Amino acid sequence: MNLNLRNAIIQNVTGNSQEQLEDTIVDAIQNGEEKxxxxxxxxxxVIWQNSSDQEKQEMIHALESGLKK
Known part of the structure; x- marks a missing residue:
């Protein structure tokens, strides 16, 4: 991924409230667009880099469980 794209995305959501961040995530998932x-x-x-080892293991477990459905 182009580093400029990564920075642009981070700048676009920096300072957003938790509600705004959640809306961004939900909208992106519900929209289903590849872009x-x-x-x-x-x-x-960002979530991964700011998570503890235990939180990372919980995410991996959730991912594994979600992929078994």
Whole structure:
């Protein structure tokens, strides 16, 4: 992914409230457009980088469970 795109996405949501961040995520998922995937990837990267080892394991478990459905 182009570093400029990553920075643009981060700048676009920096300072947003929790409600705004949630709306961004929900809208991107419900919209289902491929062009939203890079943005969700960047947001996940921020979450991952700011999570404890236990939180990371919980995310991996949730991902694994979701992929078994």
């Amino acid at each position: 939203m995937l890079p943005g969700l990837g960047v947001l996940f990267e």
